Amino acid sequence: MATISGLFGTGVYVVFKRALYKQIDKRLLTLAQSATPSFAAVRDQGSKYLNQVEEVPWRDIFNRDQQSLEWFDENGKLLGRKGLIELDVPPEVGPEIIEQPETGEVFRTHTLSVFIRNNGQVGPPSLVGFIRATQSSAEIKAAEDELSGILIGGGMITLVLTGLGGFWLTQKAIEPIEASFLQLKQFTADASHELRSPLTAIKASIDVMRNHPERVHPKDVKKLEAISGATLQMNQTLQDLLFLARTDIDPSMPVEARQLAPVSLNQILQNCFVLLEPLANEKKMVFQSKFREEIDILGDTSQLSRLFSNLLENALQYTPEEGRVSLDLYKQNRVAVVSVRDTGIGLATEEVSKVFDRFWRANKARSRRQGGTGLGLAISQAIAKRHGGKISVTSELNIGTCFIVRIPILDSKRSSITKAQTTAITDC
Ligand SMILES: Nc1ncnc2c1ncn2[C@@H]1O[C@H](COP(=O)(O)OP(=O)(O)OP(=O)(O)O)[C@@H](O)[C@H]1O
Ligand SMILES: [Mg+2]
Structure with a gap:
């Protein structure tokens, strides 16, 4: 709408401005034309004629305050002037725009050549001078501004x-x-x-x-x-x-009527790790964990266990035998970071953005296994969100995948999860 009304406004402005200037040019031409019959009189009597004459043809259309009429001889020498505008510029035939450098005022002029055929003269009439009609643009400028x-x-x-x-x-x-x-x-x-x-x-x-x-x-x-x-x-x-x-x-409401409580992330991750170790051993994989510090967060143990075991299960399931899966926990400012990295089948670039979609599973031929529904990551993401965190993923086909979970750390004095969230959670 802004573009449309901008274009419309500009169009109206340009057309209106052009019409105004056309009108003024036409008016000046008429004024100059109506002053031509008085050329001979001005040439012969000069200002005397101009001061006396009231019944001139241009009298009705002449605005003394805003317009001026000037008569010049054929050499451009001023013969007489009617009006208050004084331009120190020689006449130029046709319409012209003149700017006065001292005041910055802009004038529009129209100059006509005056030809007279003397009595008995044959051939073309001879040039005897010029008449210039001038008007200040101030009035038009005001209309334009308005x-x-x-x-x-x-x-x-x-x-x-x-x-x-x-x-x-x-x-x-x-x-x-x-x-x-x-x-x-x-x-x-x-x-x-x-x-x-x-x-x-x-x-x-x-x-x-x-x-x-x-x-x-x-x-x-x-x-x-x-x-x-x-x-x-x-x-x-x-x-x-x-x-x-x-x-x-209702994203703010926990599914089970459990309250979020301070929980040790190390403990949850350790349990998931121990639970899945047999699967890793079965596939002869290098399965390692590194918890760099003790981190507590405000959360639901069973949901968080579900989140991390989903990620670890995926890593183990989508990594061929003798591959490597590593689980890391560390702190970054006030955020707990858990990374699950594998050297598995990976994901194509266009697949990475789809992993959290419900029921989405990559190319069945590559990742086919029994029992999967494609809901695991969607659930993990929902759990992370409800703990005020998020999951991101980077992956390269046939190289490996890395899931990173970031969850705000519990502050003993001031909970890093907002008060509103905590209240909503405790209320349930
Ligand atoms: N670590 C990974 N490496 C390669 N592909 C993965 C990895 N994790 C997930 N994927 C791909 O993302 C898809 C979705 O994963 P998700 O965990 O949501 O479902 P699933 O593992 O197929 O089934 P389930 O619901 O039982 O977890 C998987 O089918 C797989 O194609
Ligand atoms: Mg899964």
Whole structure:
């Protein structure tokens, strides 16, 4: 809108200014033309004629204060002047713009050549002099300034009104979208929640059947195992979905009714490390951790464990045998930094930005493994956000990947997590 009204205003200004100057040039030409019949009289009687004459043809169109008329002989010598403007410049035929250096005032002039054919003269008439009509541009300048003031002021008011109108309209237009978006989130939360009960029933039935193998036909044992595996996976996916859906609906509210409390990040990381060590050993990998300092943060132990074990599991899963995975913890100003680095299959540049998308998994052929849903990193990101932190990732295909988690450190005197956040969390 600013561009459109800017262009419109400039267009109006240019056209209006041009029309004004055209009008003044035309007026000056008419004035000079109407003064030509008096040329001979001015030449012969000079100022005497000019002081006396009242009934001259140009009298009605002449503005004494703003205009002047000058008569020159054929050599440019001034014969007479009517009006207050005195230009010390020789006449130049046609329209002209003259600026007076002392005052900086600008004048527009129109000069006509005067030809007279003497009685009995044959051939073309001879040049006898010039008549110059002059007008100050001050009046036009004032009109120009007024116009630009109106245009700028009008443009500003238009912009403010358009902005307010646009804002109001956008709010109105977005309302149903927001409502349906919220409905969708609510639906996901409700659906995940509702699906949990039948799934629990299936799981319980399978458990009963597995506890009584004699009742199961040997041919069905494998099928039962498959159903049990699928149920477990579905249960995990549902829990993940429920977690994300609830976080979407109210990001400040913890899913479980637990309070955030000071926790030792070293302890959480150590537990995750120990838990996953067997998997690393199985793949003959170098799995190492380095905690440079003791760091406490305000958080939820189980959620933070989930965050870091997701990252470590990924690192171990997407790194081939005999690779290397390292876990580091250090402090940077008032932020705890946890890095999980691997020498695995890595990600292509265009894939890096998608890793946190829900259900996104890289090229299945490269990273196929049993059980993954593509929700792990989305959950890790949601957890990091709810702890006032964030996760970033750098990766190179076939070289390795590095996830870095930054979470504000708990300050014993003043919590680094804002008061509002803490209150929201404790309230739940
Ligand atoms: N360290 C890593 N190296 C290479 N690719 C990775 C790494 N971590 C994640 N990815 C890619 O990002 C995808 C998404 O990871 P995410 O953890 O969200 O899901 P997942 O591991 O496939 O399943 P799950 O929900 O069980 O964790 C993975 O499928 C994988 O393609
Ligand atoms: Mg994962």
